[in-house]
Amino acid sequence: MISVAEARNLLQQHIATTDTEEVSLYNALGHFAAEAIESPIDMPSFTQSAMDGYALRFEDYEKKIPLYNEGEIAAGTTLVSEVDAEHCIRIFTGGLVPPGVDTIVMQEQVEANEKHITITTDSLKQGANIRAKASQCKAGDVVLEKGGRLTPAACAMLAGLGIERIKVCKKPSIDIVVTGNELMRPPETLRDGKVYESNSFALKNLLKQMQLDDIRIKKAADLEQDIHQKIGDGLKAQVLLITGGISVGKYDLVKEALEKNGVQEIFHKLAQKPGKPLYFGKKGNTLVFGLPGNPGSVMSCFYLLVKKGLEQMMGSSASYNAEIKMPLANDFNKKAGKTTFLKGKFKNNKVEILDHQESYKLNGLAVADCFIEIPAESQILHEGTLVDVHLI
């Protein structure tokens, strides 16, 4: 049994990125930059107005005289001539600042008649409301690091620099094999000893949330041959996710089927709760995650390890560690030994440990905002203790 930190290290060592391809920035969500991206242009690419107002020479403002209004420059105007001394010109947000002027006064701080403007503010500063050329970035500046996430904002930023296509690692194909003789499906009436299968619903939606949709779902009975064959099929995908059958029970046939199918075990069993039986292995470049059968454990393992593994496969440079720390809203005691992941909910400026932490229950998770990570060695935690928080 290894620690959660060791598991994170092993995932980072063993997961290779997929092949690269070029995609449109309209379709880049869920991807990561496969190389550092440099701006092809200065941004702004010309000196522009930050306001709707009037462009003028600051020295004329200091004379406290009305300025003659030469006309106007709309956004998108590409050529403007020099503004004369004691003149000004109406300009709109984003408009090209003409030669001669150095300051823009907001339209709200001006009284204008047909020919002249009078400035009504005493606090105008030289250079006000002007966006200098290249003040956001220079041509050649790295604007997105290799491995950076293509968020909506990142896509828009790149598009604004004149980039429309970007090199990314391909999204993987994913097979899901759900195992267990106890699994039924509506409209069958549930018999004692049976449960309705829910893990395929969890995984399909978790993957869709990551913008992954090349997914096939298969169900296997707890029979050696059926599991062997479904796993063999599943290994044709780039990622194989299996639920159930990975504990040490007599009917936990998955591990043996993985071995017989030539999958190399990287780790099996983590000092964590829930999700202790988690298995990770590889066959060629196909990643295999053997998840427990309990729905709560499946989701916990997915959010805390599998998701970051898949993102790493797509080139993400993000850490496996928690994003933030927050103070606990309640006390919590546990035994030393296992890293414990608890469903948490934000409660004003603290994070509350939810009821229903048992791994077969999904009630808590359906309303959770995050997982709280309690280190293996911790035992007694008081309200207010800062804890690692994984957002979900």
Next chain:
Amino acid sequence: MISVAEARNLLQQHIATTDTEEVSLYNALGHFAAEAIESPIDMPSFTQSAMDGYALRFEDYEKKIPLYNEGEIAAGTTLVSEVDAEHCIRIFTGGLVPPGVDTIVMQEQVEANEKHITITTDSLKQGANIRAKASQCKAGDVVLEKGGRLTPAACAMLAGLGIERIKVCKKPSIDIVVTGNELMRPPETLRDGKVYESNSFALKNLLKQMQLDDIRIKKAADLEQDIHQKIGDGLKAQVLLITGGISVGKYDLVKEALEKNGVQEIFHKLAQKPGKPLYFGKKGNTLVFGLPGNPGSVMSCFYLLVKKGLEQMMGSSASYNAEIKMPLANDFNKKAGKTTFLKGKFKNNKVEILDHQESYKLNGLAVADCFIEIPAESQILHEGTLVDVHLI
């Protein structure tokens, strides 16, 4: 000019939900429950084991004698007969607990030979490792409130209760009209006074992140007729998002075109920074959001108001207010008067105000974790002040 709080109230008053439909829980991500959902069954639906171990009578454990092992119950077994006194039976996680027994001992706390087990723990408690019938929920219990988000966990929870389809409000069709004479598109070389259009990239990806994909993008020049016609077309969708042309500049023709197209203004201009010119109106049930042209303002308005409006349209019961509070990592000063939204990044247990807050810059937003909401009346904030945080 109205306050952000008033704008939130007006959105809540004026946004009606779309028609309902039934969808599979495999395709429910991005939706909200259109009605409260009651569990059709007890969960667990039978008394089940929480562990791989042995089921026994607690009174026999107290006798400190070896127990005769009757055999085993695999997960999925539907009928079991009563376990005799001084007997036990092997049982697996999720397995049906037979009549007679009341306690399960973990397999790790037992020495077993072919016929008998000896329990090695001194701390076994009556009822240990047993999940009582209906301990998660009873048939008829509300398991998801009306308006609750169909997260992956919620979908899995419902599937586990035997629900496979659910009533939701339909996802809206969305038209995007991007306006501005200054907008160019690669591979055109950027001329002075022009910028590459990026708002359509922002909005398309923001909507995809919400699992919305019925989207059309149109571009309009700053010409009355072009804007009038594109807006007229766009009003056939259930949501019309327009960028640019909504300030008070002479070339800001959008508002007039909306009026002429019969759109009723609900509000225009908010005491917020960025995004002051935000417009919201309706024609029939079509929602119209007029967003500023600055890319940073577009994203800020989207994340802080439009997104929650669209979610409300799909039946979400969530508040428009920030999810959490966190302490600031830096000092911040502003003038009183406008609610200010700042790009923030988590920094251990605090939230840092990022550089590059100007609304035309997307650098900051590309790496931001959240928006920090500073109330209109606030002026001087010190490091450590608790502030509202909107996660993105």
